[in-house]
Amino acid sequence: xxxxxxxxxxxxxxxxxxxxxxxxxxxxxxxxxxxxxxxxxxxxxxxxxxxxxxxxxxxxxxxxxxxxxxxxxxxxxxxxxxxxxxxxxxxxxxxxxxxx
Amino acid sequence: xxxxxxxxxxxxxxxxxxxxxxxxxxxxxxxxxxxxxxxxxxxxxxxxxxxxxxxxxxxxxxxxxxxxxxxxxxxxxxxxxxxxxxxxxxxxxxxxxxxxxxxxxxxxxxxxxxxxxxxxxxxxxxxxxxxxxxxxxxxxxxxxxxxxxxxxxxxxxxxxxxxxxxxxxxxxxxxxxxxxxxxxxxxxxxxxxxxxxxxxxxxxxxxxxxxxxxxxxxxxxxxxxxxxxxxxxxxxxx
Numbered sequence: 001x002x003x004x005x006x007x008x009x010x011x012x013x014x015x016x017x018x019x020x021x022x023x024x025x026x027x028x029x030x031x032x033x034x035x036x037x038x039x040x041x042x043x044x045x046x047x048x049x050x051x052x053x054x055x056x057x058x059x060x061x062x063x064x065x066x067x068x069x070x071x072x073x074x075x076x077x078x079x080x081x082x083x084x085x086x087x088x089x090x091x092x093x094x095x096x097x098x099x100x
Numbered sequence: 101x102x103x104x105x106x107x108x109x110x111x112x113x114x115x116x117x118x119x120x121x122x123x124x125x126x127x128x129x130x131x132x133x134x135x136x137x138x139x140x141x142x143x144x145x146x147x148x149x150x151x152x153x154x155x156x157x158x159x160x161x162x163x164x165x166x167x168x169x170x171x172x173x174x175x176x177x178x179x180x181x182x183x184x185x186x187x188x189x190x191x192x193x194x195x196x197x198x199x200x201x202x203x204x205x206x207x208x209x210x211x212x213x214x215x216x217x218x219x220x221x222x223x224x225x226x227x228x229x230x231x232x233x234x235x236x237x238x239x240x241x242x243x244x245x246x247x248x249x250x251x252x253x254x255x256x257x258x259x260x261x262x263x264x265x266x267x268x269x270x271x272x273x274x275x276x277x278x279x280x281x282x283x284x285x286x287x288x289x290x291x292x293x294x295x296x297x298x299x300x301x302x303x304x305x306x307x308x309x310x311x312x313x314x315x316x317x318x319x320x321x322x323x324x325x326x327x328x329x330x331x332x333x334x335x336x337x338x
Binding site: 005009012017063067068072074079 | 109110114118121124127142143176177185330
């Protein structure tokens, strides 16, 4: 235990919360927020689990991966929001059909 | 579907997600704390390559291909947003209605302008510092680009621009500049008889600096355009 497990544990909880929101909430906006919560959890998990380097510094490889992941998540969020807005404008409703 | 029939599905999802979270947490706790050989080899290799900051070395040198594709992902998302919003048709004037109107903020007190006068120089300097610091301290192209984007967003809030302006040649050139510079450098190293994206160590600093500046400007432009597109209303109504 190095006291850093709290970050990884928070990350694990965020992944679960985000995934649940994506799975059960019909609103697309909530799904996008859930996706962002989940990806934040994955980033926290990655950084929290990163092995310490020999000199006690952080391992740069997971940090670089997380940095790349954040940018990709932002891109995906922007595109998903644009799609949702288009759907809302076209159908008047930004939810998935519930009795499919 | 009535609420009563949705409840089992919700419970199932809750149980599944809780199990996933618990097993991730268990994995996090039970993982034996070991030293990373990878971190040491990255540290040694980046010192040998003349980049003092390991994260930048990983991003631009060892995993340069990832970062190249990451800039491509940003550009692809921007293209997607433009396509979905019908911005291209709007800018060609095919449907004048589709140009839409920008929501503007009423600023009779000049508060936003005053704030901008204070913030703009600070944000510019902070962004330039973050970009410059990338080679030896935490910082880099994406951080610099994000700070610059916040300045651009504040500017568009204070002085609303025509949505068409976000599609001007200049804006398009700036948003793709990072990718073009990155690809040119990558092809250049190929023409020089080296592998794709394998920079010569002597050229490392200037090349990384060139790529980082171009990528930072592209990131800032793309993020600001995302914002302008999102605040544009009525664009895609046909």
